Amino acid sequence: MSKIFIIGLPRTGTTSISVALLDYGFKVAHTAYTKRTFELADVISDAPCFCDYRELDKLFPRSKFVYLDRSLEKWGPSMQMLLNKMLPELKPKTGYLNPVLKRSFNTTFALTGAADPLNIDHLATCYQQHQQEVLDYFSTRDNFINIDISANNALKKVLGFLNIESTQSREFPHLNRGKQVDSWKELKHPNKVNSLSAGIDHKRFFDYAKFG
Numbered sequence: 001m002s003k004i005f006i007i008g009l010p011r012t013g014t015t016s017i018s019v020a021l022l023d024y025g026f027k028v029a030h031t032a033y034t035k036r037t038f039e040l041a042d043v044i045s046d047a048p049c050f051c052d053y054r055e056l057d058k059l060f061p062r063s064k065f066v067y068l069d070r071s072l073e074k075w076g077p078s079m080q081m082l083l084n085k086m087l088p089e090l091k092p093k094t095g096y097l098n099p100v101l102k103r104s105f106n107t108t109f110a111l112t113g114a115a116d117p118l119n120i121d122h123l124a125t126c127y128q129q130h131q132q133e134v135l136d137y138f139s140t141r142d143n144f145i146n147i148d149i150s151a152n153n154a155l156k157k158v159l160g161f162l163n164i165e166s167t168q169s170r171e172f173p174h175l176n177r178g179k180q181v182d183s184w185k186e187l188k189h190p191n192k193v194n195s196l197s198a199g200i201d202h203k204r205f206f207d208y209a210k211f212g
Helices: 014-022 035-040 049-059 072-090 099-109 120-137 154-161
Strands: 004-006 028-030 043-045 064-068 144-147
Touching: 004 014, 004 049, 014 028, 014 043, 014 064, 028 035, 049 099, 049 120, 064 120, 064 154, 072 099, 072 120, 099 120, 144 154
Parallel strands: 004 043, 004 064, 028 043, 064 144
Antiparallel strands: none
């Protein structure tokens, strides 16, 4: 069962690309915390994809991966703003956020081990390390694209990568501007997939260990 995984870090446009692809017939989950969500969605973005792309590559052969790039000058302050809101609830033992989300953030941004997880240099290092690991992993693959969604014709390039013909000159919507972080939650669309969808395994996540 092949999927489309959006593996850019938070604040690189994961909401914008998720919303854009809804209108092309894809069932989209922005974050996915259960096995059932992965089964139902065609496109999954944000957590845990940016953290678990290697495991998902094994679980879903022939899938496509879209990495979202953004200049550090813009990404850094935006990420600081997001983490400033989320940090208390990302604590492994006491935070109320979903365990899959907490693990993804803590692994990628070294939140528990950093002296100051909001430090701009620390965040830049995390961004660059994640980017290099992604590029190294997919260096010989043709099921991967690296895109900055603010660039001209970015949507057309993504659609081409997904083998979708489009004569429209649309670009990606610019969502979650400034301090806004809930554009996806507020959106109503029949193709949206719930991040906590339940199936025969209830709301369990994958046990990666079972798949080697």
